[in-house]
Amino acid sequence: MNGTEILRRKDISHFWHPYTDINTLEQSEFPVIERAEGVYLVDTEGQRLLDGISSWWCVNLGHSHPDIVGAIRKQSGKLQHSITAGMSHTEVIRLSEKIIAIAPGNLSRVYYASDGACSVEAAMRISLQYWWNLGRPEKKNMISLSGGYHGDTLGCAGLGYISRFHRSVEHVLNRSITAESPHCFHCRYHRKPEDCGIPCFASMEKAVTENSSSTAAVIVEPVCQGAAGMRIYPPEYTARLRKVCDENDVLLILDEIAVGFGRTGKMFASELAGIVPDMMCIGKGLTGGTLPMSAVVASEAVYDAFRSNAETDRTLYHGHTFCGNPIAAAAACAAIDVYEKENVLGNVEMLSEMLSKAFSRFRSIRGVHGSTALGCMSALEISEESGGSGTALNIANTARRKGLFIRPLSSVLYLWPPLVTGKKEMEKMLRIFEDSLIKNLVQKQIQVHPL
Ligand SMILES: Cc1ncc(COP(=O)(O)O)c(C=O)c1O
Incomplete structure (x- = not known):
């Protein structure tokens, strides 16, 4: 048995792989x-x-980018972790400023989490509490797209339900209201995406207008429903969604975890649609894919709803131990510089x-x-x-x-x-x-x- 075979044997003895069929793995030369x-x-x-x-x-x-590796090395020798509740550190301050400098429109606040799913959970939580803080607790539904994917926590799976991944827990999920997927590979209307007029948007419009009084937010992956099978759809869909959300007093969350940071040709996919969401979830490319860090980038209006007053405590009691971790923050600062510099x-x-x-x-x-x-x-x-x-x-x-x-x-x-x-x-x-x-x-x- 050579060195790699020994490692594979050790791997299949202890490591539980995500999204991997156990029998296939055990028989393969991965x-x-x-x-x-x-x-x-x-x-x-x-x-x-x-x-x-x-x-x-x-x-x-790319892997092992010297600027990002250097930033991680330098930061890990200085400050590895420090709590961000009620206090701060230099790297998270530097990063927040950088994110806001590249974020669309007037988005002005950054809330940190670790993986993508955690940022979607946070965005969901923020949108629900936003309405609760404003005295409208009845706005508690979420609207999302059929075939959407927003992560694998139970909250996220309720929002972005993909049968193959989530059917075994469907019975415990709090499912969102769903609108028809803009599925251009199999367009039900037999149109070409270049000039289709997005007839599939009618389903979303109906979902928002009919449920506006009970809905907190709509969440979509702008321009491409990734995990559903790379369903790329016209940016005009997201532009019209912004308008419908505004007309119906519903928040718009764009999940840019996969498509953000340049993947679509723009820094953020919302730029293709020419709109600004109320909240944007980012992750993955934020640190150039080197360390787990994600964030919700929100508007000042959303943030303002969380200021307590004499009568009500409106604090966001939601957080994770590693919110804004300094090493991840240093990696993200270096990554954002690279996006621009190169x-x-x-x-x-x-x-x-x-x-x-x-x-x-x-x-x-x-x-x-x-x-x-x-x-x-x-x-x-x-x-x-x-x-x-x-x-x-x-x-x-x-x-x-x-x-x-x-x-x-x-x-x-x-x-x-x-x-x-x-x-x-x-x-x-x-x-x-x-x-x-x-x-x-x-x-x-x-x-x-x-x-
Ligand atoms: C659009 C989208 N949202 C959320 C997630 C979840 O991110 P994570 O796997 O980091 O939890 C993913 C992961 O692929 C994603 O593509």
């Missing part, structure tokens, strides 16, 4: 990653794998063109049902007739053997490379992606149906 640099993960055998999904959509600035959005423009060209070409491969691309997000769906999710998994396995790590979402295969990926590395990722598609879709069909 990579054991030892280090990473730039767009490459390097395993214990020295094999270099292109990180085609930015390690769960967060390593936007013109990451300029690079996304280049990558965006390459991805959208390639993915529209892939659409003509037999067995590809449809494809979509925006910014540094691109995806395609394997048709049911061509084996759907089973074939998608085979394609991902082929890609991994060729040096590209991707992970399907059922029958959807996607590429979400780090935003700093170079032209040559992007070409390599696309070449491997295409070869893997052809090997599993075209060559297989030729073998089954010889001409």
Whole structure:
């Protein structure tokens, strides 16, 4: 047994992996990653794998970025942790100022959490207490999109319910009111997203207008419903949602945990829609994907509702031990500097063109049902007739053997490379992606149906 096999044996003896079928894991020769640099993960055998999904959509600035690593190193020698209830520290002050400088419109307050789900929980809690503080406790419902995903805590799963992930706890969830998903891969109205007029928005409009008196907030993933299968939808949807929320006295929360920090080509997806939410959830790319830190960025009007007066204690009694942790805050400060200093959005423009060209070409491969691309997000769906999710998994396995790590979402295969990926590395990722598609879709069909 070699060193990697020993490590795998130890791993499956004790480590409980997330989102992983136990039997499949135990029988597979999964990579054991030892280090990473730039767009490459390097395993214990020295094999270099292109990180085609930015390690769960967060390593936007590549692995081991020297500025971020340096900031973590420096901060960890100075202050590792310090409580933020009733007191502060230098790094969280510096970071809050930086976040507000890049946040859309008049958002002016930052509340910190750790993972994405914790920031969504906090945004939900803030929106409920906001109305309670204003003397309107009857506004206690949330509205979200069918197929939305906002994290896996029980509160978040009630908001963003994905049957495959959450059906075993459905009986205890407090489910939100849901509106129809803007599902362009399978548009019910048979329109093209470029000029569809978003007829699917009628369902959201109805949900908000009919439930406005009992609803605290609407939450959506702007522009792309990620975990549902990379459903990219027109920004106009979010623009119209802002208007409907305003007209009906309902708060708007944008969950930018996956799409924020440059993924769409703008720093935040709300900029594509030209709107400002009441609250925005951020995570993942905030620290360049290096340390767990998330936040809710809120408007002054929301914050103001939490000022106590002589009659009522309106304090937000919600928090986590590691709120605004100094090492994570230092990493996030360094990451925000890198986004600006290295013109990451300029690079996304280049990558965006390459991805959208390639993915529209892939659409003509037999067995590809449809494809979509925006910014540094691109995806395609394997048709049911061509084996759907089973074939998608085979394609991902082929890609991994060729040096590209991707992970399907059922029958959807996607590429979400780090935003700093170079032209040559992007070409390599696309070449491997295409070869893997052809090997599993075209060559297989030729073998089954010889001409
Ligand atoms: C849109 C969105 N919201 C929330 C989350 C949850 O974030 P976390 O996994 O950090 O809890 C995710 C995770 O992928 C996400 O994509």
